[in-house]
Amino acid sequence: MVAPEDHGVPGIDDALAGEGAAVAPQAAAASAPEVIPADPASVTPDQDAAAAGLTDTTTPDDRPSRVQDTQAGAKSDAPMALIDLGAAKIAIDVTDLREVMPAPEKLQAFQSSAPGIVGCVALRGQVVPVADLGPLLGLPGRQPGDEPGVIVIIGNQSQAYGITARAALQIVQARDCAPQYITRDQTALVDRLLARLVLVDDEAIGVLDPHALPALGVPLSRSDRAQDPTREPTENFLLFETDGTRFCLPLSDIQATLPEASIDPSILRAGPSEGGIVHHGTERALLNLSRYLGMSTSGGGASRASAVLLERGEDRALALRADHVRDILSLTGGQIARMPSLLSNNPGVFRGVYTPTEGEETYILDGQALGCDPVLSSFGHLQHEVGEDPPEDNRSATVDLSERRTELALLVVAGVRCAIEVAVVEEIVSVSPRVAERWSNGMQYLGNITSRRGELIPTFSLAASLGHTAAAEAALPAIVVIRRNDEQIGLLVDEICALERMVVMSESKSDSGRILQPVKTEDNSLWEVVRADALPLYAM
Incomplete structure (x- = not known):
């Protein structure tokens, strides 16, 4: 019941803050740190000296703007995701993240004069421009021989861009991030990109301003899809395999999974049934769905098998042969495509088919339709108890x-x-x-x-x-x-x-x-x- 090996790289999804909560990149002014003006009611000795001509008297328009971070020691309002760029770490507020995806071996070409753009990736039908932050921060950029790493997607479902990174390291809770009181030069590129500074375990880490790159001209991927601020409802399915065919059943339609047991081909063997199996004193017909639905020509012959019990309300459950119980999948309705009618002799018992980006197609069964199938239902009635009755002295304790x-x-x-x-x-x-x-x-x-x-x-x-x-x-x-x-x-x-x-x-x-x-x-x-x-x- 174990899924294939995980992608091997860490990643972060907008589900950390609830889908749709990620901040869409807007104008740079919307997120620029507040300029701290002088208090006109309180003139300092330095200001007196300036008036006397003893210090720099250039006007504010002639001097770079100076900005200050949040007061030192204050706690951040949201967790931070620590990202390894290779030459340095940066932090990103999790509410500004959409997700993290494994980087392809080679990025697709993307024509843009914006600084830092190195290509693009395709993410669920949406082209996302990708930038390399390293050179913009005065650090080495990604090199041709480097490991692919990850692409950090910043934005929301309608507007997004990506940055390359070696890895997404960890999520640091807000209570463990101490924003620092630092005066910064608003015109310096690095200070515009990393507009804030936090202290995490005594390590100073710059926080990426999600609006800074778009303000520099980095293009945004824009989706015309209707936006729903709520997460699309998901349903959990049990993934199992029979004769090489991958099936999914809704967990709500499953009574239990049965461990591997011996198949007795001398009884209950007819049509889709390969024989009888006994579990906890109950003998049931073991049904081969792949063969019954015309998706396999296997003649059976297995001596042992596990099974999935299909719940049927007041009626007796059906035992469906499962060579391997693979996983539990959480799918939305949009991930389930229409089932081609030519793939089975009984397409009415399917809800559709799920095809992951990398992997085999998985057929999504309709548990209620299966339970009402007249041929399969007839085998449910053959279920019966076997074995000896418990001793008299144990019956009263039951x-x-x-x-x-x-x-x-x-x-x-x-x-x-x-x-x-x-x-x-x-x-x-x-x-x-x-x-x-x-x-x-x-x-x-x-x-x-x-x-x-x-x-x-x-x-x-x-x-x-x-x-x-x-x-x-x-x-x-x-x-x-x-x-x-x-x-x-x-x-x-x-x-x-x-x-x-x-x-x-x-x-x-x-x-x-x-x-x-x-x-x-x-x-x-x-x-x-x-x-x-x-x-x-x-x-x-």
Whole structure:
């Protein structure tokens, strides 16, 4: 249940401040630091000396304008993203960012006489001009032999430009950024670009003015698309693969995922069913969707397989064969294209197809339409209980769970068994060697990863956050990306066990999570729900 390797470079997305919150570049005067005028009611000795001709008496029009930064020691209002330009670090207010994307091996040509322009990139159908800040700041620029690095996109959904960088390093919380009281020369190019200065861990870092480059003539990418200030609604899907075909089912339509089990081809084998599988004392027909929908000619023959249980309300669930459970995807309606009717003999059970920029097409299934398919439904009725009845002395101790509330949860191990609400899970990514090394050393904050949409995601060890020790040799560690307080964070877990509908045994009290139990289990195991907002997470 692990996604392909993450992009390998950190990135930052406007979701850090809520999509649409990024500031569109406007006129330079809108963001220029305030000029500090002399108080006419208070004449200093220096001014007296100037009047006496003992100091420089040039008029203000003859002298460069002097401006001052925010008072030293004051705290910034928003977090800062630290960007490595190669020869220096700069900071960018996260509200001025749109996202960060991996840089291509070679930028596309872009004809412009504006200073610093080195090319352009295509970002979701929008051409974005790209500038190299280095030479404008008196620093070396990007060289042909340098690693591609990243492109930092500044602006919002309608107006944007990009700058080249070696990497996006980290997000620094506002409380850890101390703006400095510095008198600056407003006419100097470097002071116009880096109009403010902050102190981060005793390191002085200039803050990029997002309006300075457009004021110098750097062109802006402008989109004519209708602007919606709110984030487009997303829906979470489980990505699984059957006979080489990638399918997605809405998480809301899934009852559970079943671990790999033996297939008995001597029973329930007919049409799309490859035989029977048994899980928790229940035998079900294992359905091969790829073959049934005419997308594979495989004749089956597998001896073992895992499965996804399709929820059907009052009717019995359907077991869909899943050779690999790959990931959880968070998709908007705009990312799902129309399903070509010639690709399946039953196109009515599809909502569409999702094709990532780099990757294979994924077919988005309609869970309700599948559940109502008459052929598939007939196999649901064949589900039956198997095995011996429990001993008489155990029957009286059995708790009736039929009246209790249930919910879908992602079951993981992070030092201990725990559960994560599926509603907050956005995706699952693999663990890079850099993150794995920090995790193996017992660190809580593991650095940052990049999501598929270019967001920079602070990542933490869930075991360490819960006060436990991670497994010394975890079989399949993975990073579960969840949304907490409208920001994404990554939680590294030792192992992902299952996606399963669980019975709520006890509701949450104060900071403790709900206690869940599988609907049917031999060991009556209990799983505590991790409350993301109660985790003590610090990026230090």
